Amino acid sequence: MLVEWSKNMEIGVPFVDADHKVLINLLNQVDDCIAEQEESTVLSSVLESLIAYTEYHFAREEKLMELVGFSGFDEHKALHEKLFHKVRSIHHSFEADRESVSLEDVGSFLQSWLTQHILGEDVKYRDVCINNKDAAKEAGLVPFISSKDGNIPFNEWGLLRVLLVDDNPNFCKFISTILKAVGISNIEVTGSAENGLALLSRRPADVVLCDWIMDEMTGTEFAAKIEEMGLPSKVIMMTGYSIDELKSKSSETNISSYLEKPINAHDLLDTITRTAFND
Template identity: 45%
Template sequence: MPPIEWTKDLAVGIPFVDGDHQALVSLLNLVETCIDAREETFVLGSLLNGLADYTEYHFSREEKLQQVCGYAGLQEHKTIHRRLAGEVDAIGRRFETDPSSVETGEVKEFLRNWLVEHIMVHDFAYRQACVGHEQGAAAGEAIKLANGGVVQSNVLQLDRLRILVIDDNPNFLRLVATVLKAAGIRRVHTAGSAMKGLEWSIRQTADVVLCDWLMRDMNGVDFALKMAEMELPSRVVLMSGCSADSFREQNVGSGVEGFLEKPISAGSLLNAVLNTPSGAA
């Protein structure tokens, strides 16, 4: 099945809404790629978690826009949002409990139908009331995905952060980069190995480095120690399928300043970035 392509026919005409929709298209296409490739459970689980979080985030922004614009169909739109968010969340919970219980065809069909139908039917319905409404757009854009949830803030300067993501799984790398950029962190750089991450860090400086623990060329702890030896200022957050508590106990003094347990969610990812000292906005 070919990937969903973003075209002008799907554009609502409100920049932040269209940006959110493009991010959702990227996430849905990545879900399909991982399903077709029989990707590792933690990657697909992370994708479904990220999709659920980003869906709630996008719906919150859309609803704030409609509220400020005085859109008459707001309550009906909220009802549709709650139903769709519940269905996305249910798929993720089923997968978490028993991955084999989630039929790949079912997921792909639901996600495609949901996205295209919701945009072209329900979202197009509010265009007349909301397109060109500057206060409404500003209110929607002020909704941020941060610290494990959705918050309204004009203070968080996510676009000022620079993040380096290191992982030798290309699909997981794409997921993390997509979620960070969709949440408003524009300067996201990726590396497919610890050595490439070190080479990049010698030339440039990231506020936070998100690094996988188990990689073929160098593990994440050794990477953090190497960063400390070279006196490179970036803060290192390790990503691992191991328990964060047990891993933290085993690696005191390693130079690691944060831990992110896989499968990740969009909320836990942003929480790890923003709660690392140099990542605080």
């Protein structure tokens, strides 16, 4: 692991500390993916989600500083813009040339964020924010994704039971990080389709996130078996292939939604909530 969370990084505002942990987690995952020469759709998924989560964290943190009338707000906001620009440029370089993102780039960015920003800048608003629980509560409610139809019950995320079936450990770690970040903590993870069916028979999940290509059976066969077992779980199929191609191969099966890799955090959460609550 590139950087581990430590107590001295704690600001004392729960949502801020939780966000910082998620960001450190995602940055470490970027580092792992590069070091292990992970497939590009996985690294791209993590990078896109890192951008989205950074934007979300800065929006929440800026709302908090605004609500408490922090005197260093303008200066802090300008530093956020610089950091955000850096995350985006790492992603753009990667999209232009998949070999271009180096461990050194990510490492130096991570160090500048942690040592200079969290430890050097975020601590400055600590004293004016730490005892203002109302402001922290209001700022913490800034949504991660906006509902396209205004009808997604984000507050019910914590009730969802999710099974994730994918044999790529880095991809599973990434999906789990995003789900836990928004309060979906009831997650089981397996790399095996057979094991996934055994887990479902013991404890049905509301949503099953499933890879299309698996060793023991295809995603279509897996979804069909869930239907045969009479389970109420809704299946979201994840694939590196195009969704149209997948739909043509699986039109008769029990699949509620599709996600094409790379999968960013917004699409992941939007698809899960639509599938679980609205379909």
